Amino acid sequence: MPNDLACKDIVLQGLGEVTLNKDFSRFIKIAKSKFHSITTTTNLMAKDTSLYNQYFDAGLTNLRISVDAIDDKIIKKNRPEISLSTIKKAILAIDKAHIDKVQVITVVHPENFGTLREIGEFISQLGITDWVIQKLVGYANDIENKLCHSDIEKAVSSLSNKLTIAIRGFNYVKRSEPFFCNSPFSTYFINADHYLMPCCHIWDHTKLDMGNLNNFSPNELINNAKAVAFRDTFNKGIIPEICLETKCPLVAEK
Numbered sequence: 428m429p430n431d432l433a434c435k436d437i438v439l440q441g442l443g444e445v446t447l448n449k450d451f452s453r454f455i456k457i458a459k460s461k462f463h464s465i466t467t468t469t470n471l472m473a474k475d476t477s478l479y480n481q482y483f484d485a486g487l488t489n490l491r492i493s494v495d496a497i498d499d500k501i502i503k504k505n506r507p508e509i510s511l512s513t514i515k516k517a518i519l520a521i522d523k524a525h526i527d528k529v530q531v532i533t534v535v536h537p538e539n540f541g542t543l544r545e546i547g548e549f550i551s552q553l554g555i556t557d558w559v560i561q562k563l564v565g566y567a568n569d570i571e572n573k574l575c576h577s578d579i580e581k582a583v584s585s586l587s588n589k590l591t592i593a594i595r596g597f598n599y600v601k602r603s604e605p606f607f608c609n610s611p612f613s614t615y616f617i618n619a620d621h622y623l624m625p626c627c628h629i630w631d632h633t634k635l636d637m638g639n640l641n642n643f644s645p646n647e648l649i650n651n652a653k654a655v656a657f658r659d660t661f662n663k664g665i666i667p668e669i670c671l672e673t674k675c676p677l678v679a680e681k
């Protein structure tokens with residue numbers, strides 16, 4: 428990694444589950460010398476639950492996990508390979524000294540909305556204090572008009588004030604409206620071969636080559652002509668062809 432990085436936060440993430448990579452602690456140690464914050468996401472299915480503590484000891488500052496339900500029937504519907512006991516076992520394996528670095532993300536949908544308070548109680552009992560409740564607006568189950576910010580606020584209002592709750596919307600734009608995606612403007616995605624990519628949904632640089640970190644400094648890379656041209660497509664309100672082919676969630680249902 429070069430020294431002139433403008434950004435001090437990194438999300439170490441590939442297409443697969445990070446705990447399957449035996450070198451992941453080493454990656455964290457390398458990143459630690461360049462970045463203030465190092466984040467990753469896990470599905471909590473590591474057989475060796477001591478891995479999570481090894482990552483924190485190596486310098487991981489944020490571990491994101493997703494808990495969308497505490498009812499095994501709902502959990503299994505979306506993630507058949509996991510159960511509430513797997514989630515609980517993994518969280519309990521994390522040392523108390525690190526638990527404040529764990530963030531739970533819950534995506535709200537009609538099936539789990541009625542149990543939001545119970546999910547909050549569950550994670551709070553396990554010592555987690557950082558909870559993000561993510562609304563999907565105008566996508567999938569189209570809960571746009573059924574759940575609003577205040578409904579969610581009300582559902583979780585009686586929870587302990589030890590839990591910091593952030594309710595976030597994820598807005599999907601209708602195709603009939605001018606399209607804009609913030610991803611290539613807000614985050615630098617670098618694939619395993621060091622190419623700049625627009626987001627985590629497009630990872631194959633043979634389909635979109637916006638330049639390689641080995642040939643440009645990070646600042647040159649994000650401002651090179653190919654990257655600027657790609658971002659310009661969004662500035663014109665147009666969905667790039669590759670985004671349509673990729674069927675990322677932002678464009679999938681348009």
Ligand code: SF4
Pocket residue numbers: 608609610611625626627628629669670673675676677678
């Ligand atoms: S694939 Fe989706 S998330 Fe990625 S740049 Fe295109 S619109 Fe944005």
